[in-house]
Amino acid sequence: MNQIYISYAWKDNSELGSKREELVDKISEALISERYNLIRDRNYLTLGKSIHNFMQEIGRGNYVIVVVSEKYLRSEYCMFEAVEIMKHKDYEQKVFPVILEDANIYTKEGKSEYIKYWKQQREKIEKLIASELSDREYSAMHDVAEKIIEIYGKVDELISFISDKLSIDPSKNFNAFINQLTDAIRNDAAKLRSQKSILVAGTGNFNIPDEVNWCAQKLGEKIAEYNYNLITGGWQGVDYVVADKFAEKIAQKNLRLTDKLTHVVPRGKQPVFKGGKVEYTESGINEWLDCLRHSDLVILVGGVGGTYETYLYAKQEKIPVIPIVCTNGDAKKVFDEMLVNWDSKLMGNISTDKFKSLNQYINDASTAEDVVNDVMDIVNEIIFAKIMLNL
Structure with missing residues (x-):
């Protein structure tokens, strides 16, 4: 699960400290209201928690909001957090600095002053260890010294990074800052779609109704366009049609079909669509499991029995299901049943009203495409919730 950390100087009762706390509170409330998994050290570091481990955890965090103030830049605790963040190769894309007015980082003199400060801190601690602790193999002060030496070695790079990175000041344009952060997270989610797989199940014969055929074709195209992987049971009908259209789009993207399409079929059988990767299983319950x-995630299109069983097993395994209700058959049956027993958390907190909006009439390929676009909007929201939000 992706997490957002906020790194800032707290335990400050001054007027500036109070304003800083108010700003961090406002940022936190906005992100939590959108269900992001937010972590603040003020709330995290209860009795028994390791400060050192937490600082390293911040460094490994997916996203970090760094609220840079004068106190932050002179705090051993805060600056060590910053050093841990910088140890990760992609930190430039994951860090969102907030530069407060008292942080003097935009002038040569200001930058030099902070570098000079940490040089002095390093010299003091080295002198202390050399004169008073030289006869001891180890003490807590040695750990402090290592941290300060590490901070001094990185302070120039840190200040250059945060002063050069374009970032919106939330104290002046709060909504734009939140949008900048959440847009970056959504862009990352789009990249992660390539690691997620969608199972399409439906009518398993070639004599399928037009609305089922139109939806299966558009699904194959859209699943490929959004860069998901496709799973099928290798049947004729919906499985074949969706795989065929999916393969066409994957070829246009110059990707290997075996990396994107998997058919799971009983031993001794072959998938009707010839292409992609084949995995064999035992007949019966294992075909579904x-x-x-x-x-x-599972999408249902039509169906006359086996598709409903797919839903039952998916429900058992806590996998979200989206039935295209207007293709009728099992999909309509599942749609009605899901509304009666709605599981908001499993469905990424999608509202029942949004789910009900899928109940549209299909009379041609164009209206089928409209329905599939709405289906994929919900798919993307559910997948986003599963990998990015506190769900």
């Missing part, structure tokens, strides 16, 4: 083992 092994398909679901690969899947992050």
Whole structure:
């Protein structure tokens, strides 16, 4: 699960400290209201928690808001957090600095003053260890010295980074700052789609109704366009049509089909669509369970029995299901049943009203595409919630 950390100087009862705390509170409230998994050391560091481990955890965090103030830049605790963050190769894309007015980092003199300060701190601690602790193999002061030496070695790089990175000041344009952060997270989520797989199940014969055929074709195209992987049971009908259209789009993207498409079929059988990767399983319950083992989400199109069983096993395995209700059959049955027993958390907190909006009429390929676009909007929201939010 992705997390957002806030690194800032707290335990400050001054007027500036109170304003800083108010700003961090406001940022926290806005992100929590959007269900992001937010962590602040003020709330995290209860009795028994390791400060050192927490600082390293911040460094490994997916996103970090660094609230830079005069106190932050002269705090051993805060600056060590910053050093841990910088140890990760992609920190430039994951860090969102907030530069407060008292942080003098935009002038040559200001930068030099902070570098000079940490040089003096290093010299003091080295002198102390050399004169008073030289006869001891180890003490807590040695750990402090290592941290300060490390901070001094990184302070120039840190100040240059935060002063050069374009960032919106939330104290002046709060909504724009929150949008900048959440847009970056959503862009990362889009990249992570390539690691997520969608199982499409539906009518398993070639004599499928037009609305089922149109939806299966558009699904194959859209799943590929959004860069998800596709899982099928290798049947004729919906499985074949969705795989065929999916393969066409994957070829246009110059990707290997075996990396993106998997058919799970009983031993001794072959998938009707010839292409992609084949995984064999035992007949019976494993045909469903092994398909679901690969899947992050299930979409149902029509169906006359086996599709409903897919839903039952997916429900058992806590995998979200989206039935395209207007393709009727099992999909309509599942749609009605899901509304009666709505599981908001499993469905990424999608509202029932949004889910009900899928109940549209299909009379041609164009209206089928509209429905599939709405389906994929919900798919993306559910996947985003599963990998990015505190759900």
